[in-house]
Amino acid sequence: MNSKTRNRIFVIAATAMMLITIGCSWNEEKKDLEYSDTPQGNFMALWKIMDERYCFFDLKKERLGVDWSEVRDRYAASISDGMSDRALFEVLCGMIGELRDGHVNLVSSYDYGRNWAWKTDYPANYSKDIRDRYLGDDYIIAGNGYYYRVLDDNIGYLVVESFGSATSSGRLNVMFNNMALCNGLIIDIRDNGGGDLRAAEFLASHFTEKTVTVGYYCYKNGPGHNDFSRLYRNELSPARYDLRWIKPVVLLTNRGCFSSANDFAFTMKSFENVTLMGDTTGGGGGMPMSSELPNGWVVRFSSAPSFDADMNHVEFGIAPDIRLDMDDDDIKAGKDTYIERARKFINDKLVNP
């Protein structure tokens, strides 16, 4: 065999090996195949996405009796080839609604599927009109959704309507300077539906003088219902270069506090100078992620569970230190029971520290 022939054989053999590898590279695993854009395909895609990626199945089974396989079988009976988009949307929303999780949503171009029973099944314990009377007209805006003023009895009152964006160090420094002579601070996060976790952590970092373990978290690291990463300690360090508030704080919560506001509540609860007052928060202890169905609808789901410092799930909310309900007589008189009780609490603390 001459050298030219040897070269050719070598080249052909090498290329044949590559060809085999190339062929294998497109032989994707079956589980990666997409579902079809049919009612049945979309239904199964949604069930499967949730089955592999939702993080609270065991907790929901224990607390709500939700068996995800049984849910599939029950709702599959409502799926038919000729059903309309709207009917399909209704069935799919019904299926994921079984989980009673505010972070579980189905989004189409015409609706936002949700189950907000965690909030709507409970008393509101909040009236924006009444709250606004406490803020008055001359409150100061310290960011998008951050409003404050000093009340007549020398107590600071900060409203945080949303954690959609963080306020800035500069604005907080000005706020704490303005409240430097106040006896205490009321932070009202009622009906705060959450937003950016970093915004909540940033604000909370101004109420501690030392690094505190405020909780733990993990994330899904596989498709099994119990496939979770190791637990990570969630430590919060003080905002070192900013003014920090070490006087008494009362945090007002209701069932409308969800997601980042829920995180803010259990973080603040770890601090000695903070008292939670009001109703249990709405929960939302799983950091959400999203995916898509074959028809383009977006599905959102909880993916990374959080725990408080005692390793309790926070998915069902944070219980307050002092349980309160809005008083009907107060409402008629234009008074906010929560704010009045918080003022009294801080003033009492001055007398009996």
Added chain:
Amino acid sequence: MTDSSRCSDLSLSVVLAVLLTVLPVRVSGQQTVWDLPQYKETVSCTSVMAGNMIARDTYLSASRYDGWAVGFENDRWTGYRPYRLFCYGRSYSTLLFSPMNNRNGGGSTLGLGGAYHHAFLWPAISCSMCDLLIGPAVMTDFDVFYNQQNSNNPVNGSGYLAGGVSVDNTFRFRVLRYNMALQASLYLPLAGVGFAPDYDQPYYFMYKDSEYGRALHFVTPFNNKAITHQVALVLPFRGNRFRIGYSIDYYSNRLGGHSRNIGSGMLTIGCAFRYQSKEWAL
């Protein structure tokens, strides 16, 4: 990826592989519009690219996205000392951008992809008609996607740094009185390290805990398949040499429990230059 598209992709691979093997020995042709660089010489071609991109990243979405794409490509050949086994070097780099939509038109994703390959090449066959070069290569490839449907985890990236093999074939021929060259290249990573989040690991946690270790994976052709094909025609035009090509890049991985299938087909057009370079230390 559907059966039909998988089938057509495979067919294309077969055609290109045949080009790599058969053309050098079957077609007669002659010399010199694209010669390999001599020692200390560099042949460089910078091209603009336009084509389309397809991507499916199950970390972000179970849906497949596609759309037009534009980018740049730089292909640089260098001649090392002639007595070395691997006496040629080839650096191939690309940068791509693509705005993509899902098939329902209900969502959009911005994709940014890049690659850098450097191969050390041994001339398995080198004659007036063709040059077939084979050798080890170092390759890196990354893709970042921003899914605008996805409010909570909109961005994901994946990539790898790996060693592999490269095959380059240049076939010279003549049409009428014009000398031309046809080039076909193939890069295949074999082993290295890849980056992809650990299943549903949020980037915020990764950053907060500096937990990047779990996002690094050992990659082999079983969990990280990447192939770059390139076919190019070199044409002389008024003293310059233009290169028109078609470049196909496929990257498919299953790292951290999620899969990614990314492909692009790009038409490239650029100008080739030959110049003396400084002596390489290699």
